[in-house]
Amino acid sequence: MSDDPIRLQNAQRDIRDAYFDHDSGLYTLNCVPGAGKSEVTDHISAEDILRRYVAGDPTPEQRVAAISFNRSEAENIIPDICTRLREIVEHDLVPAASQISDSEVEYLSQRVRQAPFVGTIDSILRDVLSEIASDIGFEEMPVVGNTARQKYLHKACYRVVQEDPDLAQRVERLEDAYPTGEYDDDVSEMLETAVTYCRDRRISTERFHYNLEQTVEDVYAEGRPGSFSDVVAAVEHCVGADIDETVYEDIGDDERNRICDADSRLHDNWRARIDDFCTVLEKYRSTYRQTIRDRGVVSHTDVAYLIDAYFDDRLGNVDDAHRARIRKRYQTRIQSLIIDEAQDVSSIQHAALSHLVTSSARVFGAGDLLQSVYLWRHAEPTLFETATDDGEYLGIDWDIHEHRTAKTTYRCVPDVASAINEISEAALTDPARGNLGVLDVRYPGLKADRDSTDESNVHIAAFDPIASDPDSYAWVNPVEGRGEATTLATLLSKGLADGTFTDENDDPLGITVLFRWSSKMDVYEEAFEELGLSVRNASEDLFGCSVVNVVLDVCEWLVAPADPERTRTLVTESNLGLGSLADNFETHHWNIDAVLHDCDLSDPHQHTIDGLAELRDRRDGFLSRPAGTYAEDIIETLALRADPYGCFDVDPAQRVANLDALVETLDEWEVDENFTPHELTELIGPFQENPYMGPNQPSTADMSHDVEFRTIHDAKGDQDDVVAIANPGFSLWKHGPQAQRFITQGNIAGLAPPTNTDTLSDIALPPFVNGLYDPEDTWDRDVGLRWATGHWCDDVTESMDSTSLVGPDCLNRVAANERAEAWRLLYVSLTRAKDHLVVPLPRSLPGEPRPRNRWLDTIRDGLNFTGEQTGSYTVDTETRAFDIGVNDVALRATWTNTPTTHGDDVAVNPPRRTGLDPWVPRFINPSTMYPLTDDPDGQVLNHLLGNALHTEANDVPDDVPLQFDRLGPDDVGFCLHEVLTTLVEREVPEPTLRSLGDEVRRVFDDVVDDHAPRIDDDERDGLFTFFREDVLDDFLASDLWNRIQRAERVTVERPIDGLVTVDDVEIEIHGTSDFVVESPSGEQYVADLKITLTDQTPETRRRYELQVTAYSYLFEQRESSESPVKRTVETFGVERDTIESSWPSNIVEQRLAALVRQ
């Protein structure tokens, strides 16, 4: 534990004081990055729990809910609260600290580990759902947030609407209007999004329909066009100015009419498709409502929606008393609610949470509106804004409301803070950039608490680009010359080598390179590795990996491996490496056995096809076992981890990690169900088509990597010593609303016009590049007049202000919010840096600067970089000056890092299944030792099944007077053996035995009844006669009986155990001796009893001899058996015999050794 604990300061301390000064109220803290937001939430949580405990509550963790939006942060809340709790007490940081002992701190820490309301908002809401699931129509608690199962469920819902005859035409029209495209949502995806949106906004389909219509009306603000001039008016409306109509001079009257007609048609078709969409959606939603219950699968949004609807009494048919009880339980429990990253809470989460809290609770919300970057995931930062500004939150207008803003950052050094301020203040407060959207942006400015350093903390990796788009591969990593990635890699590697990026011990600092998108990571990685930097990158798609897809391809083939078409697909389309055999397969009708048999195959082909044949033969096991398990079978059988023939161009460690991740993913997706190969193929289909929807490949770099690549969203909430911003030259309008078919943002919903209306897209309609509407061209700034655009008004007309976008108002609001968020994202990325901030910047820019459209230009402006500076230069600001280094590393320095060898055995050698040591019995019984050691292969199944192990025996002679109707020979033996031992055990006196008194018959009947209750009287009597004449009489005449009569003590069925170790293999012998007779002289006599129905064979005799010898061996092993032990096997029945083995005891070890060494 640190000797110097964090002590809350300034705004941190103020808000904490205000929080504990009251018993209820709303407390909000707006924090700049690095202001210790999490430290404050951890402290308040820990102190709250501590205070409650000191006040006499033995389970204080039940009263405090501490939640975060971010999953990885949420996982740390409990350990962090525990750590803070210990710090508070150890350093006596608050008055309550002095009132508890160390053991009480440990007790409290253990209690905190059980805290029910600490985690993500989703996890808390899941807890609530578990209480109400059965009340709202679920059979049991549904599976929550399982992406694959949700996809599968949506697919099923879509099938229902597709197959509904009343909707078939509408669905068909929609599919024609919105065909599947590589980057476009298809109808099924739009319906899926619509359900989520409606649930998130808590709106009916009718209301949703209204919202879509509103967008149409906004786009056609002048109504359905009646003439070309109406179209021109629409253009003017979109650009916000009069248009110089001379630009349309080339358009003749006829074309003008055609344009007007096309526009009217587009208008009508658009509205008709919206009508279709909403009619289909209505059915889709009702199907979805039922299917989530039938299948027990829900999304996180569903959970929040259901909770809100349940408490809001919108679900109907629920038990009111139960609902009141549940509500009260949560409201009573949650007396403190602490929310981190409050700006990321969505509307529906907020609604659901509001049912769990009353105005008598204390609510603490910490967040930063400038770090709101999850609009696309339906985050609603305005909720936190209203909380901080107006004291309204969770549906309560709080009487007590305290708000503070923490401007001091404890994260970065002053120069980095200054650089961030220079870049961000201008960008975020600019009405054309960060302040373009609905959020009211106030830039507090970072005030660094850390001391300045002597070195440069802000670095530019300056390069001379080749003339190209700053978002192109030619710019980032050109074939010739140095691009952005190489220059950045050079700066970082040389900086590591010359000490710029090392600490006082010369240990490398942590370096994170942040990306807006993951699409350029591969070229960056290539450039970095060329300069000797090891990269940790966990952003590639798991389902984009060839070896992973091979497993899935084989699964798909195993749906029907005898189907020639499936085999053809596997051979020709999978990466299994069989493509070159396509002709052979074709010749052999895609029959793998025929190819195996007839073709001269190379080793890799032989191995793969053998594996496929084996998997085909084991297919039945795949029908009843989890997909994760049979995926492992495929991986093992085809030796995919080791890839002995080098079939896959995937790094060995990555190959192993990806296959591990695949199995884990399948396990997670299946939960408790088993998917057959057919079901798995359906489930996984969407993810194979769109790998980005699935999980990422795990990172294989261990802690020794030099650089980590992350997306900014992924890094939010984290920090690193050195942070570099990669690929800052992308255009902000890229992927903007003009490229989207379906828009759902806040109150705005928009379905793009249908793509199959003839809109005369070849006729330009300046300033629109794509005329009326041409959705094919999503790489331009507009797709025509009738949808959103990425144009600025002042770029297309001369007189307009520079803060307005071209397009209809509602779609402009969407674009504006997205752009504003992009600038907040830049702020998030810059503020991850602690010691050094690094940006790659070109010395010169192609064309005019475009600071509104690219981070690159804004960063250049903020850092006053002209391209001419070298070495270092100073930037003067209103408050202070700071230095910026330009390629300020030793040119000759070379970074070498010991490469991590990934020669893991698992990546080199296939599993050693065939090399497993042969089976050897672990437990053995003296009575079955002979057959098992004599013929282990023949007897092993019976041994494993617990069946009798027979040795070769004669047939039962015909003169044996037994019927064998109900009782077979084994049963007869068992019963008579049992009768005899029971009689001895009960010490039935000899006269009674000889006279066959009642007790003898009673014992006999009991045993037989137990074993064969339905035996008839004749068979029973016949058996009794046999017992009397052929067993009992001989028994009473035997030496054994004589000994029993004279014995000091007789033990019946006594366990005798022992151990034989051969080499290092231990075999346990567990026997039960029928009789152990101790004479008054101390002599022991051990006898085993056999009821025989046949004459002995040499085999049975040997079996008995070995049994006797085994008992002898066991007794010799026992320390206590100092006096001699006499051993026999006594047979009664058809043959009377006493078998005393002459075999030496060590024969037991020899036979077992032979078994082990076979």
Added chain:
Amino acid sequence: MATVASLRDHGVPTRDIAVVVRDLDNYEEPLYRASVHYGLTPVFWVQLRVTQTRPFALIESVCDVLASDNPSREVLCRPLEHRWAPPSATSSEWPIDPKTVQVSMQALPNESRTLSEWHDEFEGNPEIDERFVTYAEWLGDCPDPAPEAVTNVLTDVVETYEELGLPVTKENDSPSLIATERDARATVRVKTLVQQLRHKYADRLDEGTLDRSWSSVAELSQLIATQRPGRREHSNARAIDILEANDIWLLNVPYVLAVGLIDGEWPQQTESAVPPELQEAILRGDGRIGTLAPRTAWTTGRDRDQFDDTLRAAGNGLIVTRHTESTSGEERRPSPLLDHLNTDLVPPDERRQLMSEERELPNGVRAMLNHEVTDSE
């Protein structure tokens, strides 16, 4: 398992090694695969998941066919895939090999039909193996699902499997007979299950909680089978013992490997219907409430005790493993149980060496072996 393999390389006998985890549910499969990778036969001291075995799949699939009026091609043929054979069959002809079953299936129309229609199809379609007709006839002769009839039918099915299906498993198995042992255990378990089924099915029919149908039989079989009782003896003297922590009590094993010492995994809180406030009050035993007995699962005490047992069981050395991050890169913290344990950390280089093709025991573990030699000297 690389450590276990290395210990074996150094001559440590199989029985001197035990691998212990808190809960084998999530560890059985990966430890099984890892064991096989390193050429070790594992044995897991947990009850068999009988629902994932072939004998169970066989009886369940038979019920499914008989329950369906119009079985699909897949449902119809599934028992054959699971090695169904007629009760009077001989091993030379039955079960039908998988390739033949699949080729015949492929030759069948992909649709649903009645059993009698399928029978006609089998007879009339020359591409179908003729044994399919025997199968269809057997299906046609199956009685209505009265309790005794159900038992007789399913007993025949599983006994024939024992006779003819199990030897196929053995024939295809590795020398260590891992699959055979599992299949044999499952066969024994399913035979018992079929006997239990008769009584439970009859009871449910009497109670009126089940209707008389083959689908009810299948449903009930699932229910009984998922209760997972059954014997746990394991038969291979060469197999490495892998146990749950609650089974390590009183054992004495020289080298114990405790796996999965992750915060949140070991120890783990068990859910309880009793409110935490009441649990705590009962645990504290203040006043009259002190007469109530607490459940050990209310605290993590049981897990702690089991970890203590694990420590105590280790005669020469305890090797503790934990992962530091999840597959998706999230940090995994060490178990608090490790807080008070004085451990030597295996350095990354030695860990890599252990995992590499030239497997080498880490120095700390090697020292345990040397220590033992010194002791014995």
